[in-house]
Amino acid sequence: MAKERIKTKITKSINIAVKEILKGNLIGIPTETVYGLAADATDENAIVKIYDVKQRPLFDPLIVHIKSIKDIKKYADEIPNEVYKLAEHFSPGPITYILKKKDTIPDIVTSGLNSVAIRIPSHPMFQKVLKKSGVPIAAPSANMFGRISPTSSEDVLKELKGKVNYILDGGQCEIGIESTVVSFIDDEIRILRPGFITKKDIEKVLRKKVILSRDKTRIGKHIQDIFSPGMLKSHYAPKTPLYITEKPKDFEMLKNVGILDFDNYDSLQDIAINLFADLRKLDEQGYNFIVCKKVKDIGIGMAINDRLEKASSGKVKTLKWELKFIRK
Numbered sequence: 001m002a003k004e005r006i007k008t009k010i011t012k013s014i015n016i017a018v019k020e021i022l023k024g025n026l027i028g029i030p031t032e033t034v035y036g037l038a039a040d041a042t043d044e045n046a047i048v049k050i051y052d053v054k055q056r057p058l059f060d061p062l063i064v065h066i067k068s069i070k071d072i073k074k075y076a077d078e079i080p081n082e083v084y085k086l087a088e089h090f091s092p093g094p095i096t097y098i099l100k101k102k103d104t105i106p107d108i109v110t111s112g113l114n115s116v117a118i119r120i121p122s123h124p125m126f127q128k129v130l131k132k133s134g135v136p137i138a139a140p141s142a143n144m145f146g147r148i149s150p151t152s153s154e155d156v157l158k159e160l161k162g163k164v165n166y167i168l169d170g171g172q173c174e175i176g177i178e179s180t181v182v183s184f185i186d187d188e189i190r191i192l193r194p195g196f197i198t199k200k201d202i203e204k205v206l207r208k209k210v211i212l213s214r215d216k217t218r219i220g221k222h223i224q225d226i227f228s229p230g231m232l233k234s235h236y237a238p239k240t241p242l243y244i245t246e247k248p249k250d251f252e253m254l255k256n257v258g259i260l261d262f263d264n265y266d267s268l269q270d271i272a273i274n275l276f277a278d279l280r281k282l283d284e285q286g287y288n289f290i291v292c293k294k295v296k297d298i299g300i301g302m303a304i305n306d307r308l309e310k311a312s313s314g315k316v317k318t319l320k321w322e323l324k325f326i327r328k
Contacts, residue, residue, distance in 0.1 A: 267299060
């Protein structure tokens with residue numbers, strides 16, 4: 001007999017979400033960054049389900065979400081003072097700390113590494129689930145691996161319908177891109193993934209320089225210890241090919257080309273909030289390809305450009321080349 005397909009439901013019930021987590025099931029969960037695919041981080045069988053549902057490679061570790069900075073000692077070791085300084089300013093919020101791991105977190109969560117990525121989310125519904133369940137929650141983005149991150153419950157339904165029982169509806173994500181990831185494994189503090197909290201923000205709090213590691217998956221001497229979620233070269237990608245170009249509007253003369261246009265937004269923050277939602281809309285239109293231009297590489301613009309580079313795998317296209325190709 002064929003396995004019955006799961007009937008995925010969207011709910012606003014915290015109690016349902018908590019029951020699902022404690023039963024070892026997965027749920028779609030809202031965060032301030034993007035929607036996550038949540039499971040009890042101490043339940044190895046549930047974590048296997050995350051990798052299976054997302055078709056995520058086992059070498060790509062997960063972020064563990066906890067309810068407060070007080071809980072960090074349960075799951076991480078050798079926590080430097082700089083973490084507490086940053087947490088005082090930015091946590092709960094869109095920042096992830098990579099630290100030495102304790103055995104309370106199963107190796108499958110960290111891909112066998114002796115480091116763990118920990119975040120304290122600020123979304124009120126996620127906080128309620130954390131407090132009521134009493135367990136740390138692993139929650140990568142609630143989509144198929146490598147695809148566009150979801151920023152609404154409807155996005156999650158499109159990605160994971162029939163694969164989870166429930167999606168907890170918390171509205172549109174406030175920030176719209178993934179958290180800033182900061183590594184404290186090495187002697188030097190490194191930003192492994194840029195996000196809403198910028199290099200400048202972090203340096204202002206710590207009153208010291210930090211390193212922004214771009215386009216690298218593993219950095220430094222302790223290569224195996226600082227591999228971070230979201231660091232693969234191709235990520236956040238639409239099914240439609242995406243290309244970076246200097247003059248996207250030049251492509252308006254061509255048929256069936258999508259243009260990811262940021263001109264209508266007043267700020268880089270507005271672009272970040274709408275980036276994945278806009279890209280998803282274009283991806284659903286059946287275009288031959290999509291073009292976009294990078295934004296100013298300052299502040300949160302670095303995070304936006306990071307997502308565009310990964311979503312396009314760094315592919316570049318010019319109108320001159322495209323016209324030459326068409327004429328052939």
